[in-house]
Amino acid sequence: MSVMIYHNNRCSTSRAVLDIIREAGIEPIINDYMKTPPSHEEMLALLLAMDMSPRQLLRTKERVYLSLNLDDEKKTDREIIDAMLAHPELIERPIVVTEKGIKVCRPKTRVLELL
Template identity: 35%
Template sequence: MALQILHNPRCSKSREALALLESRGIRPQVIEYLATPLSLDELRTLQRQLGAPVRAMLREGEDDYRELGLADASLSDTQLLQAIAERPALLQRPIVVDGDRALIARPPALLNDWLR
């Protein structure tokens, strides 16, 4: 499986991460997740690949985060993932996936050590 980047072309950090990959000769599969949202099952897999809490996947600064009350600590992981599936702008970006591991590349410089 080729390296993938969950990418938002309007996001400067996402563009930086893609440029960093390309500068290293890596041509990732680019997944514009706003146009092609991930399913609940795909998000569960992504969370396992990240090895991070579901909350780490959320963009807390988004209006949807506040409107949906996602700061509520009583919400389950499934409820949070469902919110991301329904409103993909809530997903952190960029995320780079390489086989069974993934990284939230924010800041993109995190990729330098991760790719070694």
């Protein structure tokens, strides 16, 4: 089974999900999206596959969230995506991709649905 994780090593949940994948005997493709954010097209494809709006994938507890006025409900989807790509810490994590689907794995046990 092919598994890819959009991973942030500084996030305990992301590290825990990576451990669960490895404990299942799978060595995933690790996408360190903090260093290499997805393209705009990749982000749109992820959102579509997860049936999520950009706002639903937005981390609201990051400092940059308020500094960019992302709490303004008038922000367009394009503006939110652009902010997430410019500041990848705003992307909720971890996102796991398998042939069974794509999900934000919060709580960490949600990854089991994809393995």
